[in-house]
Amino acid sequence: MRLLLDSCVWGGALNVLRTAGHDVEWCGAWPEDPGDVEILRIAGEQSRILVTLDKDFGELAIVRGTAHCGIIRLVDLSGRQQAPACLKILAAHGEELLRGAIVTAEPGRLRIRPAD
Numbered sequence: 255m256r257l258l259l260d261s262c263v264w265g266g267a268l269n270v271l272r273t274a275g276h277d278v279e280w281c282g283a284w285p286e287d288p289g290d291v292e293i294l295r296i297a298g299e300q301s302r303i304l305v306t307l308d309k310d311f312g313e314l315a316i317v318r319g320t321a322h323c324g325i326i327r328l329v330d331l332s333g334r335q336q337a338p339a340c341l342k343i344l345a346a347h348g349e350e351l352l353r354g355a356i357v358t359a360e361p362g363r364l365r366i367r368p369a370d
Contacts, residue, residue, distance in 0.1 A: 255344055255352070256323075258297040260306035261287055264333030267305075271337055276344070277302075290314060298322050303351050305340055312356055316367070324351030329360035 257271060261282040271278045279302065281293060288296070290310050297304040303324040304311060312327060314320040326343055328336050339359050347357055347366060354369030 255348055256300065256302040257340075258293070258300065258302040258304050260293060260304065260308060260311075262307045263305055263328070264336050266333060267337035267340065271340060274341055291320070294320055294322055303344075305336075312358070312367075315356060322354060324354055325356045326351065327356065327358045329358060331359065331361065 256277045257279070259267060259278060259280040259282070261280070263280070265280060265282050268278055268280045281287065290308065291314065294304060294311055294314055298321050301323050303326060304322065305326045305328065307328050309327065311325050315322050315325060326340060328339060331339055343357050343359055344351070347355065350366060350368060351357060356367040358365040
């Protein structure tokens with residue numbers, strides 16, 4: 255799957271996800287942070303699922319109705335837990351994400367908001 259990791263996601267997740275066969279870009283490698291609205295726009299334009307720790311993207315998608323290609327929000331997971339959590343989510347809910355779902359993962363809990 256095509257993923258865009260927000261700069262707040264641990265950079266080490268990039269190689270783990272690539273090794274698993276995903277096409278991954280990381281905002282942390284960009285020369286500057288373009289801001290949440292632009293990051294979500296870029297993810298949508300490139301048909302990438304956005305992976306973030308930031309709740310603002312969910313608000314942009316839900317409250318403002320900003321188009322997106324799926325969002326994974328990781329809550330209270332250490333850097334080393336982020337890539338394994340993404341791999342599990344993608345395996346179990348990848349198709350839902352591609353349809354625009356928002357998945358929030360935290361220790362012991364997974365919430366899925368299907369696309370409208």
